[in-house]
Amino acid sequence: MRWIVGDLQGCARELDKLLAAIAFNPTHDQLWAAGDLINRGPDSLATLRRWRELGGRGVIGNHEVYALCARAGRWPRKPDTLGELFAAPDAEELFASLRALPAMAFLPGVDGGRDVWLVHAGVDPRWLDLHAAAARINGAEHDDDWLQSDDVSFATRVRCCTAEGERNRFDGPPERCPPPFRPWDSFYAGEALIVHGHWARRGHYRGVNTIGLDSGCVYGGRLTAWCLEEDRVVQV
Ligand SMILES: [Mn+2]
Numbered sequence: 001m002r003w004i005v006g007d008l009q010g011c012a013r014e015l016d017k018l019l020a021a022i023a024f025n026p027t028h029d030q031l032w033a034a035g036d037l038i039n040r041g042p043d044s045l046a047t048l049r050r051w052r053e054l055g056g057r058g059v060i061g062n063h064e065v066y067a068l069c070a071r072a073g074r075w076p077r078k079p080d081t082l083g084e085l086f087a088a089p090d091a092e093e094l095f096a097s098l099r100a101l102p103a104m105a106f107l108p109g110v111d112g113g114r115d116v117w118l119v120h121a122g123v124d125p126r127w128l129d130l131h132a133a134a135a136r137i138n139g140a141e142h143d144d145d146w147l148q149s150d151d152v153s154f155a156t157r158v159r160c161c162t163a164e165g166e167r168n169r170f171d172g173p174p175e176r177c178p179p180p181f182r183p184w185d186s187f188y189a190g191e192a193l194i195v196h197g198h199w200a201r202r203g204h205y206r207g208v209n210t211i212g213l214d215s216g217c218v219y220g221g222r223l224t225a226w227c228l229e230e231d232r233v234v235q236v
Pocket of ligand 1 (some may be wrong): 036061062063120155197198199
């Protein structure tokens with residue numbers, strides 16, 4: 001089974017609870033993270049190590065981008081909960097695995113089911129061919145400029161935007177996106193299902209073409225995971 005888990009944000013205890021609830025077996029199952037595995041929560045280091053030891057896969061989120069840019073000296077360090085991770089003996093290895101994450105991941109559907117794209121925040125309405133966009137973005141060298149590129153920034157941060165891909169900073173519920181901005185998914189009508197995180201105030205939802213998995217675990221909400229094969233949601 002392929003399980004996609006919403007924003008972990010250093011919630012290692014909840015990750016373990018979830019793994020128990022779905023009887024996760026690393027020899028048969030895949031664990032996909034929707035980005036933002038780290039920061040804000042208490043146990044970023046433990047979360048990352050656990051995810052790695054389970055053969056974790058996923059996409060990069062804005063908190064991974066922040067941590068990598070801060071570590072590279074590109075961005076100033078803001079108040080964060082990454083001290084333990086930065087000081088860890090295996091920090092280099094852990095940061096390398098975060099930097100290697102793609103911005104978008106394609107998970108083929110099974111038995112005629114819909115294909116899935118996984119992205120942390122969303123896709124630009126101008127990316128009409130997601131395979132082409134993913135090849136271009138994921139295929140570029142993941143250097144510090146890449147982390148700060150418009151494409152990676154869009155994929156890891158968008159909530160509301162225009163058809164031209166202009167974003168604003170609004171992070172409230174989608175129905176209150178100030179015009180002319182609209183939730184990014186209102187522009188999307190592709191055949192594949194897009195699964196994303198990043199929008200805690202939207203919570204877990206299921207749209208026609210998109211599924212949101214960020215149910216604000218780090219803010220006291222639940223941790224949500226979705227199984228592609230069974231089209232099943234589990235929350236802890
Ligand atoms: Mn995010």
